[in-house]
Amino acid sequence: MASGHSRGGYSSKVHVLCDGEGTLFGIMATGGQRHESTELENLIASCELSLHRYDSRPEVVTGDKGYSRNAIRQLIRYRQTKPVIGSKANESRDANFDREAYRRRNIIERLIGWLKESRRVATRYDKLACSHLAFVRLAATRRVLKPLQINSAQPVFYGFGRRVQSPLFDRRAPEYLSSLRIGMSSVKLLLCSASFAPSYGGPARSVSGLADALQRSGCEIAIWAPDNSALQNSFLTDNSPVQTLGGSLETALSEVGELDLIHDSGIWMPHNHAIAKHCRRYEIPRVVSVRGMLEPWAKRHKRVKKWLAWRAYQQADLRSADAIHVTGDTEARSIAEVGLRTPWLVPNGICLPPSLFSPSRGKRVEGLHKALFLGRLYPVKGLPMLIEAWSTLPANDWRLHIVGPDEAGHRAELERLIAKFGLQDVVEIQDAVDSSLKWKLMSEADLFVCPSHSENFGVAIAEAMACGTPVVTTTGTPWKAILDRRLGWWVKPSVNSISKAMREAIECSPTELRQMGLDARDYVTGKFTWDRVGGEMRDRYRELLTST
Known part of the structure; x- marks a missing residue:
């Protein structure tokens, strides 16, 4: 819906971002009561793919005084871009403020004026936000096409009242229009x-994101x-317009109506096979995310059942999929080994921590230091190796916290190991x-530890890095x-390798660990935002639907 109550009554607000020529790059819609600055991060993330297509990034991002916050300036700098934002009356002025760049801020106002020449943009008539934004994109497309002289030998571009011969337009227009057409037909x-369910771990969070x-x-x-857990999904954003379905597969499919595509996460389960049969019967394109379930360790786990399932239906189901999605190079190699089609390699995204840009955030320098594991307590996570490796470390001021839901009674096995090695005072297990x-x-952790035998992505690893915590x-x-x-440290999944990495981490000074964490944060926040990943997946879907 993207509508809400503001001073003017029931209204909505469109947030836009453009380049120096007034070409629309990013667009979002929210309720009229939302302040512009609250949506800037999502707005920038939503247009990063378009900026990547032009093989360039902006030198500066300008905004008025309403965006004057340290968190926003840091957000822009993390994307290797200079913020040019006016200071409020109660703030000190920046001596290096770029006044010339700030004067060009009027371009965004002109863009909004150009868009409002279309009555359907100036006054919202559409109930759904996606429909309203589609017409805004249509208005932006019309403005880009307007100056193009079809019969001219040289492409012509009009910029701010003057006629400019622009070979750049010939290269740029098709890419720009390609990015806009995705919103034209939802x-x-x-x-x-x-x-x-939260206890299901990474897949529940990543599919929701x-x-x-x-x-x-x-x-x-x-x-x-x-299991009907979609109806109580706690990972979706508040007031998310995503439709949640319950009941059997047949009930859900009848409720959702006609579909362009189904994206299924996981293999081996009966419902995965039922989805494959439905898509084959009704000729619906199907994408499958294997979620690390073809990795060597995963195939060895319950290998007899999986061998039978592979022969009975799973191999055929994967071969009939229109696309296979993986999140890392290791998964891609596993797909190649079983003779399946070349997969889509698109990483998972992550939700950024709410305290990411808090100036008071920091690691403790003195006192006890904490190493943290956070995830499911399950054999694939390699926690017995971690506990045994911890027992080889000398007595020190480090403590290990293992946090997560128990699966298949694995917690009892871990507690027996802790007692066996006499680590009750330095290793603690906590519920989810x-x-x-x-x-x-x-x-708050000084080190994040994930000793998994196999992970298709490792959402918790990326989230820890986003918090500025180095990783083993x-x-x-x-x-x-x-x-x-x-x-951090990336080592073989063995007791000796993990023990060696932990020794090196413990011997690092707090300053060294803190710098590793800051570098890790910069890396993941620039590459794994959900809007960037969602944009790439959307384009993959569009290419698939066009080809089929």
């Missing part, structure tokens, strides 16, 4: 997962899980926590960048 998708990002990009999204406490634990993880995760960029 794609309707169903995203399926085994569960959206993708649903929200795709909805913001102009798609119509519905989500479903066989809610989202706000999760961010607090990650921000294994080569079973697709995070080689940690080793390449010195953001």
